[in-house]
Amino acid sequence: MADTCGCPPEAGNAVCELPAQGFQRPSRIAHACPECAKTGKPVQGQTIKALLAVTLREVHDVEYLFCRTQTCPVVYFSADGEQTFTVEQVRERVYQKEPGTDDVFVCYCFRHTVGELRAASAETRLAIVDDINTGINAGQCACDLRNPQGSCCLGNVRGLAKQLERLAVEAAG
Numbered sequence: 001m002a003d004t005c006g007c008p009p010e011a012g013n014a015v016c017e018l019p020a021q022g023f024q025r026p027s028r029i030a031h032a033c034p035e036c037a038k039t040g041k042p043v044q045g046q047t048i049k050a051l052l053a054v055t056l057r058e059v060h061d062v063e064y065l066f067c068r069t070q071t072c073p074v075v076y077f078s079a080d081g082e083q084t085f086t087v088e089q090v091r092e093r094v095y096q097k098e099p100g101t102d103d104v105f106v107c108y109c110f111r112h113t114v115g116e117l118r119a120a121s122a123e124t125r126l127a128i129v130d131d132i133n134t135g136i137n138a139g140q141c142a143c144d145l146r147n148p149q150g151s152c153c154l155g156n157v158r159g160l161a162k163q164l165e166r167l168a169v170e171a172a173g
């Protein structure tokens with residue numbers, strides 16, 4: 001802070017310690033990814049600790065967010081934008097970053113991949129969604145520890161299934 005108040009060093013600290021009236025850090029859009037500028041989704045500390053492939057000494061007691069932007073290499077960033085963790089620093093491949101890659105999981109808890117959904121019939125896809133729902137209801141999921149987004153995959157699975165239905169209809173039509 002001392003170098004932002006504009007006092008020459010010889011002015012001493014007495015001046016610098018006065019509250020800087022009206023001074024604010026240049027505003028930054030809250031919770032925006034420092035790389036792609038899109039708003040991130042808050043994740044719990046246990047999610048980032050479970051998913052990082054780097055020493056957890058680097059994880060601080062601050063808020064972290066998940067970046068969903070497909071083309072952005074950042075997976076997690078601190079709310080102040082000072083720290084980022086990219087796809088290379090995460091133990092799992094991230095569905096949001098590679099939604100078209102067959103061997104990437106769309107459901108991390110019950111291990112359903114993009115390719116499995118892609119190869120499945122519409123009926124089998126419904127059965128997969130049922131299987132996930134059954135697992136969730138039985139308390140068998142651990143999305144906060146296994147899914148990089150830190151939350152339930154069901155929205156992604158349903159979204160992918162819908163997208164595949166549309167493609168099938170287009171291909172048939």
Ligand SMILES: [Zn+2]
Nearest residue numbers: 033036067072
């Ligand atoms: Zn980003």
